[in-house]
Amino acid sequence: MSGTSNSPSPDSGPAAPATTKGGSLPESANITWTKTRVTDAMRCERLGQRGAVIWMTGLSGSGKSTMAVGLDAHLYEAGKPSFILDGDNLRHGLCCDLGFSSEDRHENIRRTGEVAKLMAQSGIIVICSLISPFDEDRRKVRESCLRDAVPFAEVFIAASLNVCEQRDPKGLYAKARSGALKGFTGIDSPYEPPQAAEVILQTGVNSPEACIQQLVAHVLALTSLKAA
Numbered sequence: 001m002s003g004t005s006n007s008p009s010p011d012s013g014p015a016a017p018a019t020t021k022g023g024s025l026p027e028s029a030n031i032t033w034t035k036t037r038v039t040d041a042m043r044c045e046r047l048g049q050r051g052a053v054i055w056m057t058g059l060s061g062s063g064k065s066t067m068a069v070g071l072d073a074h075l076y077e078a079g080k081p082s083f084i085l086d087g088d089n090l091r092h093g094l095c096c097d098l099g100f101s102s103e104d105r106h107e108n109i110r111r112t113g114e115v116a117k118l119m120a121q122s123g124i125i126v127i128c129s130l131i132s133p134f135d136e137d138r139r140k141v142r143e144s145c146l147r148d149a150v151p152f153a154e155v156f157i158a159a160s161l162n163v164c165e166q167r168d169p170k171g172l173y174a175k176a177r178s179g180a181l182k183g184f185t186g187i188d189s190p191y192e193p194p195q196a197a198e199v200i201l202q203t204g205v206n207s208p209e210a211c212i213q214q215l216v217a218h219v220l221a222l223t224s225l226k227a228a
């Protein structure tokens with residue numbers, strides 16, 4: 001990660017204006033970026049890892065939470081600071097004002113992506129587990145992270161709609177099919193699969209343990225200080 005900390009312009013010189021929704025300029029005028037004395041690089045050294053955003057996307061029931069929990073537990077055992085940002089959980093607090101319209105889903109991903117990036121800049125491996133159905137939203141999070149030199153990996157939790165619907169762990173597909181739940185992803189709301197995910201986990205085919213192993217290997221390589 002860069003030498004200066006949490007800056008929209010990683011290196012020295014005047015800070016570029018931070019961007020907001022869709023990469024536009026901030027709404028507020030007369031705002032100035034405060035630089036800190038502890039750099040991102042110093043935080044990484046202290047924690048022995050590079051902070052990163054691990055972004056999991058997939059249908060409801062594909063296995064996002066299972067993968068997130070497994071990865072988080074593995075990192076904990078290895079002494080590596082991590083934290084899960086789970087879509088369902090965030091909707092109880094940070095995103096409690098958002099529903100499931102396309103507009104609200106865009107804002108959900110933007111907001112979560114910004115929080116994830118900040119946490120990653122503090123040195124943590126941030127595991128994001130949201131349906132995040134739109135390619136463009138995920139691309140914006142990726143670009144925002146990479147602009148600030150935050151390692152990013154998109155992880156496609158690739159179980160098919162058929163598999164997810166068979167599992168239906170929360171009974172939501174049945175509700176959606178009956179018409180009791182409108183705008184459900186995969187049924188009457190779109191899901192755009194990633195075109196170039198760094199990791200593809202075949203959670204409809206391979207065991208949870210095998211998928212977690214595949215994920216852990218990628219995350220350890222991405223966050224190793226040697227990878228900087």
Ligand SMILES: Nc1ncnc2c1ncn2[C@@H]1O[C@H](COP(=O)(O)OS(=O)(=O)O)[C@@H](OP(=O)(O)O)[C@H]1O
Pocket residue numbers: 059060061064065086087088091100104105108109129130131132133170172182183184185189
């Ligand atoms: N209409 C509709 N569509 C999709 N999902 C729904 C809907 N209504 C409620 N839920 C529940 O909300 C969870 C998804 O929240 P996310 O924040 O991950 O969604 S999104 O990324 O903004 O699309 C999702 O969690 P997961 O099953 O873990 O994916 C559901 O439990």
Ligand SMILES: Nc1ncnc2c1ncn2[C@@H]1O[C@H](COP(=O)(O)OP(=O)(O)O)[C@@H](O)[C@H]1O
Pocket residue numbers: 058059060061062063064065066067157167169202203204205206207208209211
């Ligand atoms: N290989 C696998 N990877 C992940 N989950 C799996 C796998 N095989 C079966 N499952 C099951 O599928 C369900 C996925 O649910 P969950 O992880 O909550 O998905 P999501 O967070 O995407 O809605 C769980 O009941 C889990 O035990």
